[in-house]
Amino acid sequence: MRKIIVFLLFSSLALAQNTNRKFESFKKTNQSLEVTTSDGVYTFQPYSDKIISTSFVPNGEKANSKSHAVVASPQKVSLKITTTPTSIQMATTGIVVVIEKSPFKISYLYKNKELISEKTGYFKKESNEILDFNLDATEVLYGGGARVLGMNRRGNRLQLYNRAHYGYETRSELMNFTMPLVLSSKIYAVHFDNAPIGYLDLDSQKNNTLAYETISGRKTYQVIAGDNWIDLIDNYTNLTGKQPLPARWTLGNFSSRFGYHTEAEVNKTIDKYIKDEIPVDAIILDLYWFGKTVQGTMGNLDWDKDNFPNPTKMMDDLNKKGVKTVVITEPFILTTSSKWKEATDKKVLAVDKDGKPFTYDFYFGNTGIVDIFKTDGKQWFWNIYKTLINQGVGGLWGDLGEPEVFPSAAITSGGSADEVHNIYGHNWAQLIAEGYQKEFSNTRPFILMRAGYSGSQRFGMMPWSGDVSRSWGGLKPQTEISLQMGMQGMGYMHSDLGGFAGDYFDNELYTRWLQYGVFQPIFRPHAQEDVASEPVFKDIVTKSNAKKQVELRYQLLPYNYTLAFENNQKGTPLMRPLFFEEPENQQLQTTSNTYLWGNDFLVQPITDAGKTSATVYFPKNNNWFDFYNDSKYIGGSFAEVATATDHIPVFVRGGAFIPRIKTIQNTTKYSLDAFDLHYFMDEKTPNSEGKLYNDDGLTANAFEKGNYEILNFKANSKDKMTTITVATQIGKAYSSKDKKANLVLHNAPTTTQIKVNGVVTPFTKESNTISVSIPVTKDKSTIIQIQ
Numbered sequence: 001m002r003k004i005i006v007f008l009l010f011s012s013l014a015l016a017q018n019t020n021r022k023f024e025s026f027k028k029t030n031q032s033l034e035v036t037t038s039d040g041v042y043t044f045q046p047y048s049d050k051i052i053s054t055s056f057v058p059n060g061e062k063a064n065s066k067s068h069a070v071v072a073s074p075q076k077v078s079l080k081i082t083t084t085p086t087s088i089q090m091a092t093t094g095i096v097v098v099i100e101k102s103p104f105k106i107s108y109l110y111k112n113k114e115l116i117s118e119k120t121g122y123f124k125k126e127s128n129e130i131l132d133f134n135l136d137a138t139e140v141l142y143g144g145g146a147r148v149l150g151m152n153r154r155g156n157r158l159q160l161y162n163r164a165h166y167g168y169e170t171r172s173e174l175m176n177f178t179m180p181l182v183l184s185s186k187i188y189a190v191h192f193d194n195a196p197i198g199y200l201d202l203d204s205q206k207n208n209t210l211a212y213e214t215i216s217g218r219k220t221y222q223v224i225a226g227d228n229w230i231d232l233i234d235n236y237t238n239l240t241g242k243q244p245l246p247a248r249w250t251l252g253n254f255s256s257r258f259g260y261h262t263e264a265e266v267n268k269t270i271d272k273y274i275k276d277e278i279p280v281d282a283i284i285l286d287l288y289w290f291g292k293t294v295q296g297t298m299g300n301l302d303w304d305k306d307n308f309p310n311p312t313k314m315m316d317d318l319n320k321k322g323v324k325t326v327v328i329t330e331p332f333i334l335t336t337s338s339k340w341k342e343a344t345d346k347k348v349l350a351v352d353k354d355g356k357p358f359t360y361d362f363y364f365g366n367t368g369i370v371d372i373f374k375t376d377g378k379q380w381f382w383n384i385y386k387t388l389i390n391q392g393v394g395g396l397w398g399d400l401g402e403p404e405v406f407p408s409a410a411i412t413s414g415g416s417a418d419e420v421h422n423i424y425g426h427n428w429a430q431l432i433a434e435g436y437q438k439e440f441s442n443t444r445p446f447i448l449m450r451a452g453y454s455g456s457q458r459f460g461m462m463p464w465s466g467d468v469s470r471s472w473g474g475l476k477p478q479t480e481i482s483l484q485m486g487m488q489g490m491g492y493m494h495s496d497l498g499g500f501a502g503d504y505f506d507n508e509l510y511t512r513w514l515q516y517g518v519f520q521p522i523f524r525p526h527a528q529e530d531v532a533s534e535p536v537f538k539d540i541v542t543k544s545n546a547k548k549q550v551e552l553r554y555q556l557l558p559y560n561y562t563l564a565f566e567n568n569q570k571g572t573p574l575m576r577p578l579f580f581e582e583p584e585n586q587q588l589q590t591t592s593n594t595y596l597w598g599n600d601f602l603v604q605p606i607t608d609a610g611k612t613s614a615t616v617y618f619p620k621n622n623n624w625f626d627f628y629n630d631s632k633y634i635g636g637s638f639a640e641v642a643t644a645t646d647h648i649p650v651f652v653r654g655g656a657f658i659p660r661i662k663t664i665q666n667t668t669k670y671s672l673d674a675f676d677l678h679y680f681m682d683e684k685t686p687n688s689e690g691k692l693y694n695d696d697g698l699t700a701n702a703f704e705k706g707n708y709e710i711l712n713f714k715a716n717s718k719d720k721m722t723t724i725t726v727a728t729q730i731g732k733a734y735s736s737k738d739k740k741a742n743l744v745l746h747n748a749p750t751t752t753q754i755k756v757n758g759v760v761t762p763f764t765k766e767s768n769t770i771s772v773s774i775p776v777t778k779d780k781s782t783i784i785q786i787q
Helices: 002-015 229-240 262-278 311-320 342-345 377-392 415-441 480-485 507-517 540-556 557-570
Strands: 023-028 033-037 039-047 051-058 080-083 087-091 094-102 104-109 113-124 128-134 142-144 157-159 179-184 186-193 198-202 209-214 220-225 255-256 280-283 324-329 331-334 361-362 365-369 394-399 447-448 461-463 573-577 595-597 601-602 613-618 624-628 637-642 650-653 657-660 674-680 686-694 710-717 721-732 739-745 754-756 764-766 769-774 782-786
Touching: 023 447, 033 087, 039 094, 039 229, 051 094, 051 229, 051 280, 113 186, 113 220, 128 365, 186 229, 220 229, 229 557, 229 721, 255 262, 262 280, 262 311, 262 674, 280 394, 311 324, 311 377, 324 377, 324 415, 331 342, 377 415, 394 415, 394 674, 415 447, 480 573, 507 540, 540 557, 540 686, 557 657, 557 686, 650 674, 657 686, 657 710, 721 769, 754 769, 769 782
Parallel strands: 255 280, 280 324, 324 394, 394 447, 447 461, 674 739
Antiparallel strands: 023 033, 033 039, 039 051, 051 220, 080 087, 087 094, 094 104, 104 113, 113 128, 128 209, 142 179, 157 198, 179 186, 186 220, 198 209, 331 365, 361 365, 573 595, 595 601, 601 650, 613 637, 624 650, 657 674, 686 710, 710 721, 721 782, 739 769, 754 782, 764 769
16 A cells, blocks of 8 residues: 555656645636746636636746737636635636646646646746646647648657748748647647747657747746637637638639749730630739849839839739739848838837847848837838839738848847747738728738748738748648648648749649649749749640649639638638548548548649559548549548549538539639539438628628628438528628529439429439529528429
């Protein structure tokens, strides 16, 4: 018995926090709990019954309430404090915090299941401050921003310092987005609510320890729980903000390269898209819009009038063709730029210890950097954007916002360079978003950026995965990056289609990358000039293949725009890991090569040259159907699927409704007056639902203003009868029109009769697919009965 007692005591001490930390007292406020210990004060603040924020203020320090990530206000929750001689328990209806007095320990539980507990908790070590936690031996860890490490990031010590990795392929430990956020296969997350640089240690010492290390700042973190993955991400984005619904054109095709040198080149390129009937919605202008050379001109932030003599007319003409203009900008003001004197006179740059503009050399020249944390700097930068928008610019690209080079000695109004480094891109996006809200309040911004922070999605940021190698190795990790970032709130993470860095020329690679791009959030081929990125400049065969991908992208706009709406409402990623379907399936917890596009597409990119087949797992809850030939695959099984040159393997969930339109040249031609509604009949799924969100595609906050409609689809199969109902939900400010839909039934059984609203209606049958025309009226539901 004595051995057992000793062992239990040893186990308790092993899991205890800092053995020098002694419990002293506690007090309860209306909606929080304060616990005083010998070395500081803990405050536990519920934000909901699924989110608890914990702050520790060491003795001698003052509390800092400033969060750059959290925008939610604590909700009023049912809060119960229970005490015993040895512990205190703070319980919501969901998360429970247990504080053991001696040895001191803090644990977090959700629905009677322990999520995580502090290990040592807060302590100082050399130049870092650390918070550490106990992990289960088996849990898989995700998060930490954009990296290429494999889906399970456990075992890595991750630097938190946004930095570009030019030409990366299948391994990248440090990239443009480093986020102090960890998600667990136990379906919880821990967010470290502090901006300065540091490290995130995901059990690199193999001792079941999660540690957050930082140079300074807040000792605040949030524990976030969820009933499932969708719920968890909804809760996290409730805390840090939802992504605004982008303009519909954002989901179209971009013409982009590094870069277009003249107005004539811009017009020639777009005219070629139109002549070749390849859809396009925007053209992106890289560095040359403000200078003839790459080096020495950054910071001009105004048109090079030699090569762009009439930009306002150019953009007006493009707009008449349905094409938006997006321009690149950077926060660096070179000493050789036309804006240098103005920037220094107005004192809008980061400074040195003597208060003088901080200057340094990097690839583009000798430079200063805009102090976007200073009111004057923020306003100065916005005034430049405002001028461009008034000239006709339809979207803004913020590049090098890590910032690419930002010496530690630089000082901003928000703190030292190392204190604000990781939130520079975040605050840059914020100043643009807030500028739009104030001065162009009806416009949905397009903000393309390669660096940000926790919560950057709320500014409408469209992140991309940086200067990836133009190679098969560069293509391989793109699904991992997008899936991980989608789980961290950044649902629009995407890659330069075709690859960016290098002069590797491979039309098979280019085609496979575009085929994947149909099913990633933003469709934007982009590359260095050595090899053209635009489909219109490819050979006949490659152009034809690329054109099919662009056309499919546009045909899926109704489905994709509905995904964007779901992301706006719940934070749900557009690209989703398979373990969202089967969270207990350990084999799927590290899978990224196959993924879900929305709820209803299963996608298998091809990332090797000459590949003739791919092994695909089909999630168990439904059967699945080949998107291109309707072949059926049984849910819960693996299959070796043959590949084709003109598409990658893509499958549709049984029971899914997939709305589509015919190909259009750009989204100014978008209409649902007549659309196709594909329904994939599946005996394993007798009941299913779907929806189609619609608004004008442009007006900011259209849904919140009631300026929208939602078409709801329901299917029920029973006794050899399938009944499909189509009903329209109309916002209070929306003027809906009656529509016609071509209902296409896949995997259709032998059908003797179809009734539409009780009237026998003719249909056509080809193989196992049936098509029937149906009305979609705004005033009443349409009921289709398939006998």
